[in-house]
Amino acid sequence: MIGRILKVRKGKWGLLTLLCDELAPFWYDDIFIEGDFWFFEKDGLMAITSGEEILDSYGKGLDLEFKFEDYELVDDQTLIGFRDDRECLLKSDRSFLVPWGIHHIFPDPHAGYVKEYKIGRAHV
Numbered sequence: 001m002i003g004r005i006l007k008v009r010k011g012k013w014g015l016l017t018l019l020c021d022e023l024a025p026f027w028y029d030d031i032f033i034e035g036d037f038w039f040f041e042k043d044g045l046m047a048i049t050s051g052e053e054i055l056d057s058y059g060k061g062l063d064l065e066f067k068f069e070d071y072e073l074v075d076d077q078t079l080i081g082f083r084d085d086r087e088c089l090l091k092s093d094r095s096f097l098v099p100w101g102i103h104h105i106f107p108d109p110h111a112g113y114v115k116e117y118k119i120g121r122a123h124v
Contacts (some may be wrong), residue, residue, distance in 0.1 A: 001018035004017065004018055004019075004055070005017065005023060005051065005054065005055070006018065006057055006061075007031055008026070009026075009027045009100050010086075011026060012026045012027050012028055012029065013026065013028045013029070013030055014026035014027070014028065014031075014111070015030045015031065015054065017058070021058070023054055023055070023057065023058060023062065024040070024054065024062050027042060028041060028042050029041045029042055029043070034067060034073050034079075035073055035075065035076035035077060035079070035092065036050060036051075036076050036077050036092035037049075037050070037073075037079060037092055038050060038051055038054060039110070040064055040066075041114070042066055044069070045068060045069060046066065046067075046068040046069070046070075046071065047064035047066045047067070047068070048068060048071070048079075048081070048090065048094065049062070049094065050092055050093065050094065053094075067081070068081045068082065068083055069082050069083045069084070070082040073090075076092070077091060077092040078090070078091055078092070078097070080090075080105045083100070083102075084103055085102055086100045086101060086102055086104075087100070087101070087102075087103055087104065088100045088107050089105050
């Protein structure tokens with residue numbers, strides 16, 4: 001049980017309310033939490049959401065986008081997402097501090113910064 005949500009496995013992982021109503025169908029290879037982020041893994045990709053969005057989706061269906069190959073948690077409310085040669089910096093409310101792009105985002109205890117590579121030269 002995770003808060004008011006049950007993680008249950010029936011071949012694949014899904015989520016149920018405490019009254020056993022389905023919040024997320026049993027389609028996922030894994031479901032886990034790091035910091036304020038909820039991760040759903042399926043077919044080698046991850047979707048990221050929040051517990052609040054999961055609960056708000058009750059009765060409407062959970063809308064997930066599997067855009068992440070990997071991630072690095074900067075702190076409980078911020079992460080760096082990776083896909084192919086692109087990176088992004090994401091807050092736990094799923095707003096982007098740095099949108100997807102071809103750059104390198106380095107975690108810093110006080111703030112994040114981006115080093116972006118353009119054709120043949122670097123911009124900081």
